[in-house]
Amino acid sequence: MNPKELGALLLLGALWGASFLFIRVAAPVLGPIWLIDLRVLIAGIVLLIYALIVRKLPHFKSQWKSYLMLGLLNALIPFVLIAYSAIHLNASLTAILNATTPLFTAIVARFWLGELLSVRKVIGILVGLTGVCILMGWSSVPFTVEVWLSIGASLMAALFYGIGGVYTKRTFTGTPPLALSIGQQLSAGLILIPFSVVSVPTAPISLTVILAVLGLAVLSTSIGYLLYFYLVERVGPTKTVSVTFLVPLFGILWGVLLLNEQITVGTIIGLLVILAGIILMNGIQKQKKII
Template identity: 50%
Template sequence: MKLKDVIMLLLLAALWGGSFLFMRIGAPVLGPLVLIELRVLLAGITLVIFALASRHRIHIVHKWWQYLILGASNAALPFTLISFAELRLDAGSAAILNATTPMFTALVAWLWVKDPFTVKKLSGVILGVIGVGILVGWGGSGHGLHLWLPASFSLIAAIFYGIAGVFSSRHFKGEKPMDMAIGQQLGASLILLPFSLAALPHELPSRVVMFSVVGLAVLCTAVAYLFYFALIQSVGPVKTLTVTFLVPVFGVLWGGLFLDEQITVRLIIGLLIILSSVALVANINSKRKGTTSSVAPEN
């Protein structure tokens, strides 16, 4: 990759890693539903403005119901689940758990479209399970007991990302990435709107929370998608998938720097094992393109 591509990859990872920081700040104050509604709505509006400014003709109405499904499976549901998880889970752990997305994508692809499930992928899945167990804690008491429920929310979110990846590969062939991003965000906004209206907070949030919402929507979602598309066009989807290894690193880093989260030995070991599982499952060196080339694998 050229230097500009490496810089863009690092910026994308930093932005997606930052999303866990902003959700950790905003979810306890606004509530997960309102926070994510604001995220997808503002991101969708930002992308529409960019598309109009760049004279891109938005073409999404012809697949309105597919965009609703994509919006639900790749944004509304996983974003909300991660926000619920971060009511009790720290940003770094949530970012690491989200790195299991390629593992679940491989399982979904195997079950849904009979994508070959090799020994390497199976080894990656087993390694991923071990990594999650170390990160959260195996025991029925102490460290792990109160973390397994929020951790399960993060893992279910990763499953939805996997479903969205396979769904998009079957229903959005030939569609422009910008249209997919806009359709996904607006579709997610429509789905979450009635639920978020019923969960509005009783008082205005602080300036820090408001900045977190803007950062989450505009930087970590809209701008991050633009970087993602640029990388897809420049270096291809396989090399772009290496962002999967960097996002949890930035998630842990931002949590430690800005939220004083502890970076423990358990956290580092869990991170390294889960990233090793991602390497086995994603098979980065493979020439075969993954099922998620048109949908962001991490956010």
């Protein structure tokens, strides 16, 4: 990578890592449904405007049902689960749990696509899950029922990212990434609208919350995807997906700097073990990370 491409990769990691900060700020006020509906609708509209500007407007008519399923599996469900977990977990912990996505993707691909799990991949999965256990065992978070449910929600979100990734590979072969992103965001937003109507937030909405929503939608999602497309085109998907390692690191950094979150030895060790598991799997180059 040249300096410009490396800078784009670091910026992408910073923006996707910041998504957990934005969610942590806005979710307790807006609730998961409203926050995520705003996120995907704003992001989808921004990406649609970009597609119009560059004259790459996608066509969804022939595959609209598939796009609805994609939006459900790869955006709506995992985004809402992460937003729910952010109410009770700090941004750092949520970001690290989300880093288990490649582990779940390998498991889903084995049972859905019949992809073989080598001994190395199995060891990598076990090491990664061990990292989650270490993270939980040494966490300073009080383990109430709500916290356990939030941890489960974060891991379920990672599982659905895996399901969504495999579904994309099976259903949208050859589809441009920009079309996938627009279709995914807008589909998720449309599905969520009826639920948003019956879950209107009652807490006062501050300027900080509004800025967090805009940051999540425009910076972490719209601009994040555009940076991702740029890197895939310039350096290829294998090098681009190394952002998987940067996202939890930036998630921790933003949580410490901006939310005064405390980082324990267990947090660092758990993160390192999870990342070691991903490396051992030797399958990270096939993953597309989505926040």
